Amino acid sequence: MATTYRFAAFLELLVPIVERVRQEGSPMFPSVRLAQSWLETGGVIPDWNNLGGYKVGGGKPTPYWDGASVSTKTREYVNGTATSVSANWRAYTSIYNFFKDQDLLFASARYERVRQAPTPEAQCEALYLSGYASDPNYAAKLIQIITANQLKRYDVVPPIQTEQDPDSEKLEELNLRLAAMEKKLNLSGKEPVPNWAVSAVEAGMAVKAISSIADKSMPNFIVLQMLKNLGLLDADTTAALRKFKQN
Numbered sequence: 001m002a003t004t005y006r007f008a009a010f011l012e013l014l015v016p017i018v019e020r021v022r023q024e025g026s027p028m029f030p031s032v033r034l035a036q037s038w039l040e041t042g043g044v045i046p047d048w049n050n051l052g053g054y055k056v057g058g059g060k061p062t063p064y065w066d067g068a069s070v071s072t073k074t075r076e077y078v079n080g081t082a083t084s085v086s087a088n089w090r091a092y093t094s095i096y097n098f099f100k101d102q103d104l105l106f107a108s109a110r111y112e113r114v115r116q117a118p119t120p121e122a123q124c125e126a127l128y129l130s131g132y133a134s135d136p137n138y139a140a141k142l143i144q145i146i147t148a149n150q151l152k153r154y155d156v157v158p159p160i161q162t163e164q165d166p167d168s169e170k171l172e173e174l175n176l177r178l179a180a181m182e183k184k185l186n187l188s189g190k191e192p193v194p195n196w197a198v199s200a201v202e203a204g205m206a207v208k209a210i211s212s213i214a215d216k217s218m219p220n221f222i223v224l225q226m227l228k229n230l231g232l233l234d235a236d237t238t239a240a241l242r243k244f245k246q247n
Contacts, residue, residue: 005043007149013045014095015154021099022157027106027115031151032123033099035142046070048091049098053133054105056088064101065090120146120155197221200228207233 005013014037018030026033037051045051048070061067068091092098106114111130117123124142127133135141146152193201193213204210204224227233 002044002046005045007038007043010038010043010045011149014051017096017099018154019157021096021103024100026099026103028103029117029120029123029152030154030157031120031146032127032142034151034154035124035145035149036127038145039138039141045095048089049095050089050092051095051098052102054090054098054102056090059090062101062104064097064104065092068092120152194218194221197225200224200233203228203233209233 011034014034015030018033021033022028022030040053041051048068050070056069059065069088070091071086071088073086090098090101092101105111111126111132113126114123114130114132117126121143124139124146127142128136128139132138201210201213201221201224204227205213209227210224224233
């Protein structure tokens with residue numbers, strides 16, 4: 001079953017999808033993609049969502065095409081003469097998947113001139129020259145659709161709008177505050193010994209209360225200074241305490 005759209009409704013349906021695919025890196029000008037979709041379908045969108053006459057060929061399933069297909073009659077040009085033939089078309093679960101799978105095709109070496117085309121008109125010509133369609137007037141028909149409907153206005157695609165996650169904003173703020181607090185309190189354990197704690201640190205090492213000054217933070221230095229002030233880092237005091245414990 002298929003759904004028929006007038007041109008305005010056709011654009012209303014497709015423009016957001018085409019813009020999204022372009023934002024995601026598609027080499028296709030939106031104007032060309034819209035024109036091609038209209039030329040290939042005439043506004044009649046089949047329920048298998050193939051809007052570009054993409055045949056099954058010898059292709060293998062991709063992330064966007066699961067291998068499903070539909071067979072219908074179509075018109076091909078052989079030596080410039082239109083001929084009715086049967087063809088197998090790729091069937092898609094969505095129009096988005098069709099465009100993404102088509103972009104995989106256009107990523108091949110065969111379509112390099114399509115990817116490199118500097119203008120929509122040049123891309124239309126490149127599609128025909130690369131063998132995408134057999135109609136000798138294919139490029140001219142695409143360009144006519146683009147011009148008549150001013151489709152180039154869709155080639156300036158707005159950037160993807162991203163919203164900052166409120167939780168990530170709070171986490172970033174907390175990390176900044178924590179870093180500032182660590183710096184203020186010297187909790188990193190990687191700061192040099194402050195001048196006022198040098199003698200306390202030396203006394204602590206002398207009596208083996210500490211074995212190294214590495215990785216000491218401000219609280220450590222404060223405790224060492226308090227112990228020194230109380231005389232508990234004095235060598236004689238320590239010796240006396242040890243003797244007292246032995247008795």
